[in-house]
Amino acid sequence: MIDPESRGYARAKPLSLLVAALLSFNCDQEPQTATGLQCGPHPADIATRNFAGAFTQLEPLVFGATGPTAVLSIRTLSVSPSGQLLLTDSRSLNLKVADSEGRIVQVIGGEGEGPGEFTALMGAVFLSDDRILTLDAGRVLATLFDTTGEVLSTFPLRDQLDPRTVVAIDESAFLIGGMVTTPGDGNDMARIYSLDGTSSESFLPADQLLFDTRMIVDGVWGVSLPGGSLALGLDVTPAVHLFSETGAHICTQASEPPQWSQLLPRDEPVAMDQATREWIERATMTIGAAYVGGSVYRQYRSSGENGVSLLAEYDADLNLRNVYTAVPGRLVGGDDETLFFLGGESVDETRVSRFRAGWGSTRGPRPQDLASGSAADSPSTLQ
Numbered sequence: 001m002i003d004p005e006s007r008g009y010a011r012a013k014p015l016s017l018l019v020a021a022l023l024s025f026n027c028d029q030e031p032q033t034a035t036g037l038q039c040g041p042h043p044a045d046i047a048t049r050n051f052a053g054a055f056t057q058l059e060p061l062v063f064g065a066t067g068p069t070a071v072l073s074i075r076t077l078s079v080s081p082s083g084q085l086l087l088t089d090s091r092s093l094n095l096k097v098a099d100s101e102g103r104i105v106q107v108i109g110g111e112g113e114g115p116g117e118f119t120a121l122m123g124a125v126f127l128s129d130d131r132i133l134t135l136d137a138g139r140v141l142a143t144l145f146d147t148t149g150e151v152l153s154t155f156p157l158r159d160q161l162d163p164r165t166v167v168a169i170d171e172s173a174f175l176i177g178g179m180v181t182t183p184g185d186g187n188d189m190a191r192i193y194s195l196d197g198t199s200s201e202s203f204l205p206a207d208q209l210l211f212d213t214r215m216i217v218d219g220v221w222g223v224s225l226p227g228g229s230l231a232l233g234l235d236v237t238p239a240v241h242l243f244s245e246t247g248a249h250i251c252t253q254a255s256e257p258p259q260w261s262q263l264l265p266r267d268e269p270v271a272m273d274q275a276t277r278e279w280i281e282r283a284t285m286t287i288g289a290a291y292v293g294g295s296v297y298r299q300y301r302s303s304g305e306n307g308v309s310l311l312a313e314y315d316a317d318l319n320l321r322n323v324y325t326a327v328p329g330r331l332v333g334g335d336d337e338t339l340f341f342l343g344g345e346s347v348d349e350t351r352v353s354r355f356r357a358g359w360g361s362t363r364g365p366r367p368q369d370l371a372s373g374s375a376a377d378s379p380s381t382l383q
Contacts, residue, residue: 074350075089118136221286292336298311
């Protein structure tokens with residue numbers, strides 16, 4: 001589904017295909033990967049915890065929603081090695097750089113088609129040297145900025161259809177998630193690019209059912225892991241794939257996390273009519289992911305009006321360790337120790353909640369909770 005906040009998108013690239021739908025990886029099917037290797041299956045009973053009882057809340061960041069540095073809608077958040085925050089503001093169509101206390105110190109870009117401008121700003125990340133890489137889906141273009149906000153170079157993503165996400169691998173390479181359409185390269189969803197403008201082989205093969213129903217997947221999510229490996233998935237499927245930094249498939253975690261409702265194809269998919277909307281609302285989708293404190297965190301929720309939001313915690317080998325309930329917003333990013341959640345947007349302010357990872361599933365309940373018999377952090381199971 002097109003992000004309604006990306007207002008330049010409709011003008012920049014008309015859609016002839018329905019953006020939404022589906023691959024059918026689940027525990028009963030072999031994942032469509034290069035090797036077919038599967039990661040270890042999830043345990044039968046996954047421990048669940050209340051989020052508030054497992055994480056330490058830090059002082060929230062509050063950004064004003066008016067004035068020249070107004071923060072209107074945070075799509076993603078990246079943290080630099082020096083501790084600065086990079087906010088992808090998809091409604092303002094610019095980038096905000098803030099210090100660790102949330103003070104805006106720099107605004108980069110804006111709406112337009114000139115150097116350093118955007119038509120549909122989908123994501124931005126800090127590289128390891130504090131340079132900034134951005135993704136403009138409207139022009140299918142990646143732009144590299146230096147630390148002062150000056151444009152260093154641009155990268156037309158000629159082999160991508162509807163790019164949706166950008167992941168920094170190291171100081172010289174990045175991944176773009178979105179449909180890859182180059183003839184002969186297969187029906188893939190991801191491609192690695194180098195900052196010299198070249199690209200490697202595409203990977204993350206798509207399921208044939210996607211093409212039988214003439215649909216394209218809306219979202220590809222991904223996080224970079226230690227050692228250069230990548231955890232990748234599609235918003236509408238439960239599977240998580242582990243790849244090397246060169247795109248070599250390592251294994252696929254095909255087990256469904258608790259309370260995942262798999263989207264199944266309609267008999268006759270058509271344009272975005274009411275029936276199609278109702279069909280999509282029966283699905284569960286990934287809405288955020290980050291690597292923090294040695295764990296991959298993946299937030300997912302059913303897309304219906306009363307959908308329940310859950311946060312899954314995997315180790316670096318994609319073994320599911322915990323599921324957290326009562327998630328305090330939408331996961332937009334993380335650093336070595338902290339998860340960042342978009343806590344609320346209003347006409348006056350945008351709030352980002354911060355939580356320190358620490359007393360998660362791998363450590364068990366905190367000693368004071370065991371001593372007091374607190375139920376807030378006590379393990380349970382989801383059937």
